[in-house]
Amino acid sequence: MLKGIYPGSFDPVTFGHQDIIRRSAGLVDELIVGVLNNKAKSPLFSVKERVRMLNEVTKDMPNVRIVPFEGLLVDFARRSGASVVIRGLRAITDFEYELQMAQTNHKMEPEIETIFLTTSLDYSYLSSTTVKEVAAFGGDISQFVPEFVADCMKEKMNLKGECKL
Numbered sequence: 001m002l003k004g005i006y007p008g009s010f011d012p013v014t015f016g017h018q019d020i021i022r023r024s025a026g027l028v029d030e031l032i033v034g035v036l037n038n039k040a041k042s043p044l045f046s047v048k049e050r051v052r053m054l055n056e057v058t059k060d061m062p063n064v065r066i067v068p069f070e071g072l073l074v075d076f077a078r079r080s081g082a083s084v085v086i087r088g089l090r091a092i093t094d095f096e097y098e099l100q101m102a103q104t105n106h107k108m109e110p111e112i113e114t115i116f117l118t119t120s121l122d123y124s125y126l127s128s129t130t131v132k133e134v135a136a137f138g139g140d141i142s143q144f145v146p147e148f149v150a151d152c153m154k155e156k157m158n159l160k161g162e163c164k165l
């Protein structure tokens with residue numbers, strides 16, 4: 001059984017992530033979407049909220065599981081029994097960082113391979129960061145994220161509390 005991990009911050013999940021998840025799920029028997037709880041960053045959404053949003057986005061994908069994790073990706077992959085890490089590549093700007101990460105991970109755990117899926121043309125410009133910037137200035141983000149994520153974002157921006165999904 002081939003298990004893959006698609007790790008990321010998903011703060012919040014966008015149509016670009018959803019596209020990579022759907023395509024990756026078709027390549028492996030089980031896909032674990034690893035939601036990084038990075039204590040050094042201060043995300044807009046809590047891990048709990050990000051997991052809930054991802055569960056909603058993947059509810060029609062039976063071989064996808066959403067799992068939060070902390071620490072090294074290779075440790076998480078080993079613990080999960082995954083042999084493949086999947087990352088999305090948008091533009092040349094992603095490449096340098098991704099290459100470095102993939103090679104570092106391969107040094108630490110040669111049994112785990114990183115594979116890259118190139119972004120679909122429709123989403124190549126899309127990032128969680130720009131979505132947050134647009135939303136912060138009251139812009140319409142409905143083309144970038146599912147409706148419930150946009151609603152959650154509005155709640156977050158207005159109340160700064162936990163958003164109910």
Ligand code: ADP
Pocket residue numbers: 007008009010011014015016017020086087088089090094118119120123124125126127128
């Ligand atoms: P990180 O914080 O680790 O960069 P992100 O949550 O931003 O994580 O993204 C997780 C993964 O999804 C990364 O491999 C990133 O390149 C990819 N990704 C993000 N947005 C898109 C997109 N629009 N199209 C394809 N891949 C994307």
